[in-house]
Amino acid sequence: MTKTTANTDCTECMLAKQCVPSGLPLKDLFHLNSAVNTNNIFEAESVIFRQNTTATHLYIVKTGVFKTQRIINDTEHVDNFFLPGEFIGLDSIAGGVYANTAVAIERSLVCKIEYRQLAALRKRFPGLSDLSVKTYSNALAAASEQQNTITLQCASARLASFLVSYNKRASLHQQVNTGFNLPMTRQDIASHLGLAAETISRSFSKLSNSGAISKEGRRVNILDAAILQEHVMEPPR
Amino acid sequence: MTKTTANTDCTECMLAKQCVPSGLPLKDLFHLNSAVNTNNIFEAESVIFRQNTTATHLYIVKTGVFKTQRIINDTEHVDNFFLPGEFIGLDSIAGGVYANTAVAIERSLVCKIEYRQLAALRKRFPGLSDLSVKTYSNALAAASEQQNTITLQCASARLASFLVSYNKRASLHQQVNTGFNLPMTRQDIASHLGLAAETISRSFSKLSNSGAISKEGRRVNILDAAILQEHVMEPPR
């Protein structure tokens, strides 16, 4: 399930600027390389960790997409999606067990590091401590944002808001922006947004008909950001 | 608006065990006392900070209750409530500006500390760094939990879930548990849960009629936790 290729040095990583390496001085990067396990391959559908198992590692997405999901009332609910440069497992450090199950949506690469080793590094390199706070603060802000998306709006507005946010995240680490891929199923999106899959489908059609987006299968293109924003604003609620 | 009484030493604070003081050794606590501004009084309705203003301080609720709210699409939405022992402003450290407005719901006391001073203390006392990570991790986990509450369930289930969670938080810092107070308006609860105020009212009646809770005004008593849990489980969705 988890094959490990030859470790690629953190100094060579494209994501280093916004990842753990940015927290410590160049000359000390070798300390990190011994702690981080890079380029773990996960095939589509394979699981990084399972809900309620002992939480030990933090994961960073290098390529690909993951989702976290949890069982509530005997039904699975998709908590979140994780794109390259994003951290999986931040919420489980304090609790001792993973709060949800992390699954690869497509073939993906992740780096991993033990919570304990990260804590030890923080003690030696204060810059890492600042980076942790910053990372967490951003994650919390994103969570609030998401909550607003989900709470406030009607179905098509929620989807529009989700697309705007997803597009922003996806285009952070790529130059050209010729649309983006939504590798997850409609059902996953529906679960994440608290809607039915059919409603997602209808909302996609609505956004498409209004000229805000175009879609072919799971590939989406934002044609008119202004129109899309109007959908986000749409009442009721 | 913000009167400051004589500082009460952090060593004497009831909440010290789960607050910032727990992050550093007893002998160094005096460093904290000079950085923390304790016992700031906020009357009901008064504002700690406003959305989009420069973010400088972290706040810790000592007594009372606060809410954070933000303007979205020209309507106010309640992000969260904050009870004694909880931190306000964690999500705004990285962004530079407060992501929402914090308002006292009843007469309350808070301590405050500058982000910068806290960062400086973290560098000197590694224990504070661990505490920060733990605090943030818990906050993130709580946010996910909340998202599930909001996303998943029908109206009465959402309210039931909210009550269970709120009761747990409120009873953390008090011995006897003879019901609890909900000092916020129904409208606030409604906004937080993404429902209409009338729906909250009806859901309260439903929970009450089933024998799960009793209520008189804003005071709520959980009569039968098992029945309440059944409401949380309730389909549809």
Next chain:
DNA sequence: CGCGGTATTGAGCACCATCAAATCTGGTGG
């Protein structure tokens, strides 16, 4: 080419939002 899972589209209905009115509450001033 045929199969299984995913996505879309359609019809009917339930839940909740909205509007409206009545009741309750707390606070103020007579």
Next chain:
DNA sequence: CCACCAGATTTGATGGTGCTCAATACCGCG
């Protein structure tokens, strides 16, 4: 102490959004 008022809460009636069930269309894969 009581009358009064504004805001909050509850209760009622109605309509719309989105869920459910069902059928069809689409896609990837053997």
